[in-house]
Amino acid sequence: MKKNMLLLFLLPFCFSCSSDSDSNENEMYFPPNNSDVWETETLQSLNWNENNLQELYDYLILKNSKSFIVLHNGKIVIEEYFNGHSASTAWYWASAGKTLTSTVTGIAAQEGFININNKVSDYLGTGWTSATLAQENLITCKNLLSMTSGLDDSLGDDVSPSNLQYIADAGNRWAYHNVYVKxxxxxxxxxxxxxxxxxxxxxxxxxxxxxxxxxxxDLSVYWSNSRSMARFGLLALNNGKWNGTQIINSNYMNEATNTSQNINLAYGYLWWLNGKSTYHLPQTQYQFSGKLIPSAPDDMYAALGKNDQKIYVIPSKGLVIIRMGNVSDPDNPTFASSNFDNELWQKINAVIN
Incomplete structure (x- = not known):
C-alpha cells in the first residue's frame, strides 16, 4: 500500500518532467530541406530593442558586411543583405569551414571508418610529412582536430610532405596550421x-x-549562401541533431565545442570557444589573458574565418548568428577573432538585451 501511495505521489512529477523536456525540444524550429520556406519571429515578441537595430545595420555596412542572420530557436529574427549581396549569392566560409571538416570527421568516426585517436599515417601511409617516422607517428587525427600536430606553422598553406616539417612533438604545441585539411x-x-x-x-x-x-x-574552401551557413549553425546549436535525427553523435559534438587540449583553452575541434581564462591566436605562441570575445556570452562557441566570416552559436540564448562579408578592417586583416567581433557583439547586445 505504501509503495502504491509513493507511486501515486511521484507520478505527477514524472509526467511534469517528461512534458517539460518534450516542450523544450518542440520549441526548436527546423526549416524544411529543399525549400526556401523558413519561419520567422519578431523582435517585439522577444522584447528586443528595435530602436538599436539601425545602429547595428550601419555598423555592419560600414564594416563591409554582405549578410547578417540571427536565428532564435531556429526561427529567423533578423536577415539582412548589404553591398549588393542577396539571399541566393554564394560566398566563401574561409576558415569558418574548418568546423565542417570537424563535423564530417566525427561522422566518419561514428560510422566506424576512422578512430580520431589513431595515427594519421594509419590512413595516409607513412611519409605524409617530412618528419622522422617516430615523430610522424605521434600525430593523431585528434592532433589535427585540435591544432596540436607539432608541425611548423610558419611555412604557409602548402601541405605537401616537404612543407610539413617537425617543430615539436605532437600534443606539446598549439599552432593554427592548414595541415588540418589532411x-x-x-x-x-x-x-x-x-x-x-x-x-x-x-x-x-x-x-x-x-x-x-x-x-x-592547397586550400579547400566551402562556398554557399548565408542560409546554408545558418542551417549548419542550427545543427551545432542542437548538438548534432536535425529535426529529430541525430546527424552527428552528441558526445562528439560536446567534445568538439569544449577545450580539446591544455594549451589553447579557447579551442575545441576546429571550433573557437569563448569564456575561457586564456586564449591563443593564429601566428603567435603568445598566451593572452581573458576571454576571446569579452562582450560575447561566455558559453558561445564560434566558427571564425579569414576576412570575418562568422558563425556564433550561443546555447544559453538559443541563438545562431551569421556574418558573411569582406574583411572588416582592410588595414588589419585577421584569421580568427578580432576587434570586429567585440565591437559587433556590443551592437548585438544593444538589440537583444
Whole structure:
C-alpha cells in the first residue's frame, strides 16, 4: 500500500518532467530541406530593442558586411543583405569551414571508418610529412582536430610532405596550421569516397544546405549562401541533431565545442570557444589573458574565418548568428577573432538585451 501511495505521489512529477523536456525540444524550429520556406519571429515578441537595430545595420555596412542572420530557436529574427549581396549569392566560409571538416570527421568516426585517436599515417601511409617516422607517428587525427600536430606553422598553406616539417612533438604545441585539411584525405581514404561526395551525402544534403568545395591551390574552401551557413549553425546549436535525427553523435559534438587540449583553452575541434581564462591566436605562441570575445556570452562557441566570416552559436540564448562579408578592417586583416567581433557583439547586445 505504501509503495502504491509513493507511486501515486511521484507520478505527477514524472509526467511534469517528461512534458517539460518534450516542450523544450518542440520549441526548436527546423526549416524544411529543399525549400526556401523558413519561419520567422519578431523582435517585439522577444522584447528586443528595435530602436538599436539601425545602429547595428550601419555598423555592419560600414564594416563591409554582405549578410547578417540571427536565428532564435531556429526561427529567423533578423536577415539582412548589404553591398549588393542577396539571399541566393554564394560566398566563401574561409576558415569558418574548418568546423565542417570537424563535423564530417566525427561522422566518419561514428560510422566506424576512422578512430580520431589513431595515427594519421594509419590512413595516409607513412611519409605524409617530412618528419622522422617516430615523430610522424605521434600525430593523431585528434592532433589535427585540435591544432596540436607539432608541425611548423610558419611555412604557409602548402601541405605537401616537404612543407610539413617537425617543430615539436605532437600534443606539446598549439599552432593554427592548414595541415588540418589532411583530415579530408583521411576521411576520403577511409570511406573509399571523394571528400565532397561523403560530405554531401552525410551532412550537406541531410540538413538542406547548398554549396560546393572549391579547391584553390592547397586550400579547400566551402562556398554557399548565408542560409546554408545558418542551417549548419542550427545543427551545432542542437548538438548534432536535425529535426529529430541525430546527424552527428552528441558526445562528439560536446567534445568538439569544449577545450580539446591544455594549451589553447579557447579551442575545441576546429571550433573557437569563448569564456575561457586564456586564449591563443593564429601566428603567435603568445598566451593572452581573458576571454576571446569579452562582450560575447561566455558559453558561445564560434566558427571564425579569414576576412570575418562568422558563425556564433550561443546555447544559453538559443541563438545562431551569421556574418558573411569582406574583411572588416582592410588595414588589419585577421584569421580568427578580432576587434570586429567585440565591437559587433556590443551592437548585438544593444538589440537583444
Amino acid at each position: 583530415l579530408q584525405d583521411v576521411v576520403a581514404t577511409a570511406t573509399g569516397q571523394t571528400w565532397s561526395n561523403y560530405f554531401n551525402t552525410k551532412l550537406r544534403d541531410k540538413i538542406g544546405m547548398t554549396g560546393i568545395w572549391y579547391d584553390s591551390g
